[in-house]
Amino acid sequence: MAFQHLAPFADSLVSLLAIISLLLSFVMLGSRWLKNYLYAFALESWAIALISALMGYYGGFPELYFIAVLTGVFRGMFLPYLIWRIIRRLKVNRELQPIVAPSMSMVIGALLVIFALIVSYRVAADVGLEATVVVLALTVMLSMKMIGFVILSVRHEAVGQILGLLVLENGIFLGSQILVPGMPLLIEMVILFDLLIVVVCFEVLVRYLLSQVGTTSSHDLRRLVG
Numbered sequence: 001m002a003f004q005h006l007a008p009f010a011d012s013l014v015s016l017l018a019i020i021s022l023l024l025s026f027v028m029l030g031s032r033w034l035k036n037y038l039y040a041f042a043l044e045s046w047a048i049a050l051i052s053a054l055m056g057y058y059g060g061f062p063e064l065y066f067i068a069v070l071t072g073v074f075r076g077m078f079l080p081y082l083i084w085r086i087i088r089r090l091k092v093n094r095e096l097q098p099i100v101a102p103s104m105s106m107v108i109g110a111l112l113v114i115f116a117l118i119v120s121y122r123v124a125a126d127v128g129l130e131a132t133v134v135v136l137a138l139t140v141m142l143s144m145k146m147i148g149f150v151i152l153s154v155r156h157e158a159v160g161q162i163l164g165l166l167v168l169e170n171g172i173f174l175g176s177q178i179l180v181p182g183m184p185l186l187i188e189m190v191i192l193f194d195l196l197i198v199v200v201c202f203e204v205l206v207r208y209l210l211s212q213v214g215t216t217s218s219h220d221l222r223r224l225v226g
Helices: 008-029 034-059 063-090 102-127 132-154 158-179 185-212 218-224
Strands: none
Touching: 008 034, 008 102, 008 132, 008 158, 034 063, 034 158, 063 158, 102 132, 132 158
16 A cells, blocks of 8 residues: 555655644634634645645655645635635624534544544554554544534534535545545546535525525524424
8 A cells, every 4th residue: 555655754744734634623623713614624625635646746646646636726725715605695704603612612523533543543453554644544534524523513504514514525535545545536536526516506505595594504494493
């Protein structure tokens, strides 16, 4: 596998970028401001794009250069632009009624990282891959998936929820770039463009909710139940 042949310097760079991606997920988890969510997601996407480029260069997968460019353009620029348009249309700058306070969300996130680290050590030991970068990649991947699920669960605003979904998917994508960089290019492209479809459909849904209901907060939408 490519990560087994990385030079120490490359190993350190990939590990640093993976940790930065995880920390940016915590920025989203601990903030109420929607623009902070957006900036953190864009930076996280660029960090993952750099990981793809590094794995392509040091791992001998030239097709990952193309994936890195697509990731930077679509995840780091185009998707944030679409979500920024939604935020501007909503005229809502912050999450007003989170189910869990940001400080408690950070504590939950930290506990989930510890849980992910324990699971990653166990999995790496079972398959005989106890290299630091393997454990780190598994830990960051599982942590980002669980943090994305927490954001989905504790945020009322539609923008926060869709970014939670995108963070969850970013975790999966980051793990795949480090652990299985030789994944077929077509599958990588399908994953990237699938996100574009999700966000476009989400924008259509937001427009419909604003016109018919006047809100996109799940807290207010509960009034429609029954």
